[in-house]
Amino acid sequence: MKFNTKTIHGGQKHEESTGSVMTPIFQTSTYAQSSPGVHKGYEYSRGANPTRTALENAFASIENGTHGFAFASGLSAIDAVLRLLNPGDEIVTISDLYGGTYRMFTQMFQKYGLKFQFVDINETDNFINAVSSKTKLIWLETPTNPLLKIADIEEITKAVKAKNADILVAVDNTFATPYLQRPLDLGVDIVMHSATKYLGGHSDLIMGALIVKDEKLAKEIHFIQFAGGAIAGPMDSFLALRGIKTLHIRMQRHCENGRAVAEFLVKHPKISEVFYPGLESHPHHSTAKKQMDDFGGMVSFRLKDDCKEAALQFLESTKIFTLAESLGGVESLVNHSVTMTHGSMPEEERLKIGITDSLIRLSVGIEDVSDLLADLEQALSL
Numbered sequence: 001m002k003f004n005t006k007t008i009h010g011g012q013k014h015e016e017s018t019g020s021v022m023t024p025i026f027q028t029s030t031y032a033q034s035s036p037g038v039h040k041g042y043e044y045s046r047g048a049n050p051t052r053t054a055l056e057n058a059f060a061s062i063e064n065g066t067h068g069f070a071f072a073s074g075l076s077a078i079d080a081v082l083r084l085l086n087p088g089d090e091i092v093t094i095s096d097l098y099g100g101t102y103r104m105f106t107q108m109f110q111k112y113g114l115k116f117q118f119v120d121i122n123e124t125d126n127f128i129n130a131v132s133s134k135t136k137l138i139w140l141e142t143p144t145n146p147l148l149k150i151a152d153i154e155e156i157t158k159a160v161k162a163k164n165a166d167i168l169v170a171v172d173n174t175f176a177t178p179y180l181q182r183p184l185d186l187g188v189d190i191v192m193h194s195a196t197k198y199l200g201g202h203s204d205l206i207m208g209a210l211i212v213k214d215e216k217l218a219k220e221i222h223f224i225q226f227a228g229g230a231i232a233g234p235m236d237s238f239l240a241l242r243g244i245k246t247l248h249i250r251m252q253r254h255c256e257n258g259r260a261v262a263e264f265l266v267k268h269p270k271i272s273e274v275f276y277p278g279l280e281s282h283p284h285h286s287t288a289k290k291q292m293d294d295f296g297g298m299v300s301f302r303l304k305d306d307c308k309e310a311a312l313q314f315l316e317s318t319k320i321f322t323l324a325e326s327l328g329g330v331e332s333l334v335n336h337s338v339t340m341t342h343g344s345m346p347e348e349e350r351l352k353i354g355i356t357d358s359l360i361r362l363s364v365g366i367e368d369v370s371d372l373l374a375d376l377e378q379a380l381s382l
Contacts, residue, residue, distance in 0.1 A: 003062065003179065004248040010061025011068075012054060023054040025238045047226050051234040055241045059199075062178045062244065063191050065211035067218035069225050070237055074174065074194025075100055076230035077208030081170055081190060083224045084217075085136050087113025092130045093139040094121045096147050096353045098172070099342035101139075107344075121149045122283070128159050131167065140188075141172040143288075146300045146337045146361040147354055148175070148275040150284035153291055154186040161187065168217075174198070174328070179251040180292045184213055197328030201243040201250055205236040250330065253366040254297030260369045261362060261376065262299045270380050275300040297365070298327065300337075303358035311336055311358045317379040320371055327363035332372055335361040 001010060015024055026049055031042040042048055052070050059068030071077040078101060085091070093105065095118040105116045115134070119126040127138060138160050142151040157169045170190035171183040177198045183191050193199055195207035212218050225231060232240070255278075262276035274281075277288035278295030288295060303310050315323050321334040325341070335341060337355050345355070364372065 001061075006061045007058075007247045008245050011057025011059075023051055023238065023241060025234050026050045027234050045234070046229055046231055049231075049234050049237070051241070052232055052237040055232070055237040055244075058241055058244050059193075059195075059209045059211050062247070063173075063184055063211040064178075064182050065184050065191065066213050066215070067211070067221075069210045069221055070195070070232035070240070071208035071210070071225065072230040072232055073206050074192070074196060074208035075104060076228075077192050077194075077210050078104060078172075079230065080210065080221060080224045080228065081137070081139075081192065082109050082114065083228065084168070084220055085114055088115070088134060089113075089136040090115045090117065090132060090134040091137045091139055092117045092119060092127055092135055094141060094144065094149075094151065095119060095349075096121055096144040096149050097141055098145040099337075099345050101141070101172070102342075102349075103344045121151050124152060124155050124159050127156050128163060131160060131163055135164070135167055138167060138169045139172075140170065141174075142181075143175045143277055143296065143298065145175065145298075146275075146335070146341065146359065148277055148282075148298060148300055150277050150282075150287045150291075152287045153181070153183050153188060157187040175296055175298050176292060177247065177251060177296075179248055180255075180294055180296055184211065186291065189214065189217060195240050196326060198251065198254075199244055199247065199328075200240045201247065201329060202239070203326060203329035203331065205239045205243075207232050207236050207240055250366055251294075251297075254364060255294040257366065257369045257372060258297035258299055258364045259295065261364050261372060264373050264376065265299065265301050268376075268380060270304055271301050272304040272306070273302040297363065298361070299364055300359060300361045302356065303360070306356055306358040308338070308357040311338075311360060313382060314360065314379050317382050318375055319378070320367060320375040321362065321379075327361075329363070330366050332365035332367060333363040335363070337361055 029045050033039040056068035117130045140151045169188040172192045174194045191211045193209040195209045265271050265274045276299045321332045324333050
């Protein structure tokens, strides 16, 4: 199947007892057994639920994996990956990292004996030089949140695997979605999504996803999912499955609108810097062109008046862009990274990677682009 067909049919089958085209919401915690251990494939919904199974099959299909896993949130999916490791293991990751991931790494798992090295995403050698005999995981996020830097997935993976083939490479593919890039095809071991965002697409659920190809790794993740219990429920699974069916057409419009917004901001006199990998001026534009099919709907920019007051004036003045956490829904959102997504990151670390008071992140939705540009213009003119 081509991707646009996979979003609708990939990994799916009609419900057997009724022929229902859509997978029903199996709102049940347990299943009847004819004898102890004799059942129809399901025992208890923490281990598996038919609605969640359908969603997990869809996850695997659109990412070209063999096994998908649906978690209660994106962070619980990351938590499951870290539980593959042991005290004393080292993780090499990027300095420009989503604030929630940074918080989990530094405030939770460091005290359990995991060690984290944060490196600049710009050079592959930074990852290679950071790898030691204790390195067990490379954690990438591309495009990054909120500065939209691009990691060369294939180059980094090949270089790391050449040094030690046993090191796992994981990619947070939330911003790109499998519509734009498929990291498993580029050699990585684990793909992660906050399915809350583009995969769900309607700002009505919280969910995380992991997708893999390796059978042994899949069994380990399934055990962690079952034993840890941070599973997605059947109603959220139904909503995510429904969202995936329109992912391809939504992403087309997100990309179109995102490019138009970025090009508008580049020309605006009150903007000092625009971050969008589709712009030729973006330092990682060539890498983005190589590994992405388009450039997405996330745009960040910095005001020339680099102070929090100027940012707040803009944030409080938009009418179509809604000031809110999250991203990837059909509606356009605006976010202030310093006080919202990266509020838990120490100021010194934020400034080091370029998250300043006037940095603003847009999740460009699928509204009429002329309305979005008019909204930005009026908010910037105040």
